[in-house]
Amino acid sequence: MDWLFKSLQHDFMQRSLVACVLIGFTNGFLGAFVVLRRLALMADSLSHSLLPGLAVGLILFGLAPAGLFFGALVAALIVALGAQLLAKGSRIKEDTALGILYTVAFSVGIVIISKVKVRVSLLHYLFGNILGVSNSDLWVIYGISLVIIPLLVGLQRPLMLTLFDPSVAKSQGVRVTALNLVLMISLVLSMIASLQAVGVILLLGLLISPAATMYLLCDSYPMMLWGGGLLGMIGSCLGLLLSDWFNLPSGACIVLVLGFFFCLAYLFSPRYGLLPKLTKRRHFHDQSLARWPHDEA
Secondary structure: OHHHOHHHHOHHHHHHHHHHHHHHHHHHHHHHHHHHHOOHHHHHHHHHHHHHHHHHHHHHHOOOHHHHHHHHHHHHHHHHHHHHHHHHOOOOOHHHHHHHHHHHHHHHHHHHHHHOOOOOOHHHHHHOOHHHOOHHHHHHHHHHHHHHHHHHHHOHHHHHHHHHOHHHHHHOOOOHHHHHHHHHHHHHHHHHHHHHHHHHHHHHHHHHHHHHHHHHHOOOHHHHHHHHHHHHHHHHHHHHHHHHHHOOOHHHHHHHHHHHHHHHHHHHOOOOOHHHHHHOOOOOHHHHHHOOOOOOO
């Protein structure tokens, strides 16, 4: 059994495992808000819009983590805010505006990276490579997680009210617009922290798969938050180990493990699973009631 964990003796694997713990928990926790608020399209759009910011950061600052961080942050915020401005200033809906802007931004990023002189593979940013996490990358991931989790925990009650009924939240003095902005910025920061692990293409799977799995397993809001974080952490670590054992891409393995968890919940969830619904005995109330004599009024 020693061969299973022999690779963890190396520094790069230890850094990768710590990164999986941090980004897995943060994405699983944050994903609950994305699933309940139905922001999957926005999350996917923002993840793709990170690429041009990374490309500009590469040109201006090379591979410095700070340059890549701020480049990706600015690009995602431009797309998110631009979609809202475009929707308010025309008859175009916000989802259509997002679809246009993020595909244009993604295309710009591909063109810029193809011309950049820094030695970097486009696939590295599209699909991730968590084995390449450096100490500076790990500090960025840790800092982002340390900001997002306490912030969302502190805002848990107003966020819950905003998620389920924004009009009631606004009537009770909750600043709905400000909370939505906080959620969007947290989403972007979490994506930036996860880029090294799964890349812009697979980010959405890491973000919403744990939350969607917990959504099928429970009806508790706190359980969905903390359970999603725990599931994301376990799935990320297991995906990393599987990628090492079988020499497979780490980002794809992480998303596949989380997708496998979701399939298990979809099939076997005691209350919402497919198989329990099919095997549950149906009680034909009307036919049973007809067998018993009853007085007519």
